[in-house]
Amino acid sequence: MKRKSTQMVIAVAAVLAMSVAYPNAALAAAPQHHDQVSGFYRLKVGDLEVTALFDGAAVFDPHLLNGTKATMDGVVQALHEDQHLLDGGDTGFVVNTGKQLILVDAGSGTWFGEGALGQALGHLVGSLRSAGYTPEQVDIVLVTHLHPDHVGGLTTQDGKRVFPNADVYVAKEESDFWLSPEIAAKAPNDAQPHFQSAQAIAAPYIKAGKWHRFSGSETIVDGMQLVPLPGHTPGHTGYEFSSKGQKILFWGDIIHAQCVQLQHPEVTAIFDSDPTAAAATRNQLLPKLAREDVVIAGPHMLFPGLGRLHKEGSGYTWAPVAFTDQWVEHAPPLRK
Numbered sequence: 001m002k003r004k005s006t007q008m009v010i011a012v013a014a015v016l017a018m019s020v021a022y023p024n025a026a027l028a029a030a031p032q033h034h035d036q037v038s039g040f041y042r043l044k045v046g047d048l049e050v051t052a053l054f055d056g057a058a059v060f061d062p063h064l065l066n067g068t069k070a071t072m073d074g075v076v077q078a079l080h081e082d083q084h085l086l087d088g089g090d091t092g093f094v095v096n097t098g099k100q101l102i103l104v105d106a107g108s109g110t111w112f113g114e115g116a117l118g119q120a121l122g123h124l125v126g127s128l129r130s131a132g133y134t135p136e137q138v139d140i141v142l143v144t145h146l147h148p149d150h151v152g153g154l155t156t157q158d159g160k161r162v163f164p165n166a167d168v169y170v171a172k173e174e175s176d177f178w179l180s181p182e183i184a185a186k187a188p189n190d191a192q193p194h195f196q197s198a199q200a201i202a203a204p205y206i207k208a209g210k211w212h213r214f215s216g217s218e219t220i221v222d223g224m225q226l227v228p229l230p231g232h233t234p235g236h237t238g239y240e241f242s243s244k245g246q247k248i249l250f251w252g253d254i255i256h257a258q259c260v261q262l263q264h265p266e267v268t269a270i271f272d273s274d275p276t277a278a279a280a281t282r283n284q285l286l287p288k289l290a291r292e293d294v295v296i297a298g299p300h301m302l303f304p305g306l307g308r309l310h311k312e313g314s315g316y317t318w319a320p321v322a323f324t325d326q327w328v329e330h331a332p333p334l335r336k
């Protein structure tokens with residue numbers, strides 16, 4: 001009897017000790033997961049299935065923007081109040097027409113080095129696989145321009161094609177500019193890495209006969225219009241797909257920093273080849289998109305980079321697409 005009660009005292013003491021050490025043992029037992037949901041997001045546009053593919057997240061640097069002193073002072077001031085003002089990212093998109101699998105922009109691949117930015121970017125192929133596709137299934141790649149955050153994902157550092165069966169399409173003006181040794185030789189030092197990466201990334205596709213330059217009037221894909229959007233780069237091009245009366249425009253680098261440039265479309269980025277033309281293109285395009293019910297796919301808008309524009313004051317607001325898991329034209333109304 002005495003032995004039993006001694007055992008009981010020890011057991012009660014152990015339970016008490018545990019409850020002191022872990023006052024919320026049941027709550028603390030659920031581990032944090034640290035991994036994110038897979039980096040893709042689907043949207044139906046008519047009969048097209050569009051999938052946004054996360055390449056990585058990054059924060060834009062205010063010193064990479066150019067505007068009037070008053071505007072830029074305002075941006076710096078606003079950054080003190082909202083440190084997330086310049087949050088952004090890099091996204092590519094795949095369009096499944098039912099006949100062809102078309103990638104629009106390919107993310108950064110390994111072309112941003114081993115540093116923090118290089119580690120943050122370059123996840124597009126992983127996102128593509130999570131979305132149920134393989135790189136071998138991609139038939140066509142449409143590139144908006146040849147900066148490495150849009151074409152780096154096409155080619156490995158040792159010169160291999162990541163999309164071995166894909167034909168790559170780029171505006172003639174864009175290809176001729178970045179792949180010209182003569183133009184590269186005259187370009188300023190800080191632009192040299194963009195010339196070098198464009199040439200190395202294009203090389204294996206050119207060698208395989210898979211690099212195609214369009215001049216603007218060709219039909220590359222049924223139901224897709226080429227939309228010249230010059231300024232950011234010489235041949236910067238958008239791609240507008242239409243299906244069943246719905247439209248989606250893949251607009252490339254029309255906007256780099258959405259919280260600043262939608263309110264101030266005149267603000268440019270320091271790597272715009274022709275800042276005046278870039279601002280003019282933006283000023284022409286944004287009102288048109290706000291008037292029409294066009295879905296926009298923007299690589300540097302917050303993931304998944306899909307939304308519409310609304311006019312507000314002298315600028316615009318971004319209305320992200322609503323999440324839905326139903327392939328219906330519109331979600332049912334909340335109230336009949």
Ligand SMILES: [Zn+2]
Nearest residue numbers: 147149150253
């Ligand atoms: Zn870009």
